[in-house]
Amino acid sequence: MALHDILFLHADPELFAEYDRRFGDRYEGHSRTHLPSRFVELYEAAKNGGRTRTEYIDYQSIDVLLSLQRPHTAHPAEMSFYLVGQAKELLFKLVYEEVSAARLALVVDEADNASWNLRRAATALDLLARTWDVLATISPAEFNAFREQLGSASGIDSYMYRMLEFALGRKSDSMARRHAEVPGVAESVYRELHRSSVYDEALGLLHRRGLLTDGAEAGEWHPDALRQAWVRVYEAHGPSSDLFRLGETLMDLAHAFSRWRSLHLLLVERTIGNKHGTGGTTGVDWLRRSADHRFFPELWEARSILPMGAPLW
Ligand code: HEM
Structure with a gap:
């Protein structure tokens, strides 16, 4: 006690x-x-x-x-920053829970149930993306009034965000290492790092349904095989197919995540310009590279090779 x-x-x-x-x-x-x-x-x-x-x-x-808001200064803008940060963490958790449920549904071949969870995850991510508008009302001078109080605190150390990235398939040893010494956190982060992602499970389902047949080397699917599998889904299956709906809901999620990243980048640029980040990176330059990343890359790339003309369905 x-x-x-x-x-x-x-x-x-x-x-x-x-x-x-x-x-x-x-x-x-x-x-x-x-x-x-x-x-x-x-x-x-x-x-x-x-x-x-x-x-x-x-x-x-x-x-x-409501007892967990403890800004470090009396500056009123810090309370807004603090609350939006906390709200974001709760929403990351919501998205993570829904993605985890979708992953389980895919393991047992329930593609529509997975899409149902992914739909909620994507909607929560849209909400997360809109929260940047609140922070955009904090002027650079207001932000500078309390920025020093952050010390080295940075969203780069959000373990809920990182576990979500891992669950979606962007695994990174170096990002996991940032949490390696944190009691009560390291175990969850590493468990998620080594677990199959929701995308792995979606590909497993495509394989079991005969849409992903060749191209595996040392247990890894070749990106060509993955792109072709998604092309087959879009060519041969319409909205009445659970695989088509799964592909489009995964895309909704990846799209919403990328919007969150791009809007974060814009917000950071308008607030601190080219100053370095409190987490030790170059700031905007680093975030710009991160914003280029796409979840479920072959789903995006399949768009470039989908043949012209009416689909087969
Ligand atoms: C004015 C407010 C903000 C500024 C100026 C800002 C700035 C930055 C910068 C410069 C980075 C790069 C890492 C570093 O060196 O710190 C970063 C990363 C990050 N920030 Fe923010 N941030 C703001 C608000 C937030 C909020 C409220 C959240 C939500 C919890 C957040 C979540 C993140 C995450 C998750 C990353 C890591 C992104 C990745 O790994 O790709 N940021 N932020």
Whole structure:
């Protein structure tokens, strides 16, 4: 049990009694002035035995969520930056959960169920892309007022974002290494690094359905074989086919992800110009290269070789 556990156990009388036994003295006299005011509020409420929470608060731990905003300066723009950053992390998690569910559905050949999850993931990514508009209202001077407080903090160390990239198929040892020493995080990051991606599972399904037949070397499909497989899907199958819908929903997701990256790049350029990033990269130049990356590359490339004329379906 730790001092901050008041955030989670204040509504449970038994746990609170134990907490009070261990930490009650910290809430007495002068020592309480060192505690976050939210801790004191919750402690007082629990001590008085009153349930001050509603089911709404309990259901989504709203009070815990709303106690997690701790900007480092009094500058009002920092709160906007802080909240948008937190909202983005929650949305990355949502996209990751949906992509993970889609991956499982593909393992058991349920292409339409996978598309259903991917559709929600792509819609959440669209929402993520729109959040850059809020940050674009922060002027460079406003941002500079608190930028130093970030130290070396940078989105490049967002492990939720990185796990999402890995789950979609962009595996990177060097990016995983950034989390190698972080307790409680490294294990999840490395597990995702070595797991098959949602794209691997989609290709496995194309293989089982006879659309991806040759071109495997040392367990890896040759990119030509992959491009041809997607061309076959688009030529021979229309919207009534689950494989066609899978291809287009994967594309929706990849498209939304690339839009997120491009809009991030634009936002960064308008806010810090060519200054280096807090995460140690050259900033805009580095992000521009990252924005060129495409998830599910053969799905994009298949567009270039699809024959002209009406499809076969
Ligand atoms: C004005 C606000 C922002 C600026 C100026 C900015 C700037 C940058 C820069 C320069 C980088 C390159 C890495 C580095 O050296 O730091 C980067 C990477 C990144 N940022 Fe931001 N950022 C901003 C807001 C955000 C927010 C709110 C998020 C959401 C959590 C975010 C997520 C990311 C991610 C995930 C990367 C890594 C991208 C990749 O691996 O391709 N950024 N950012």
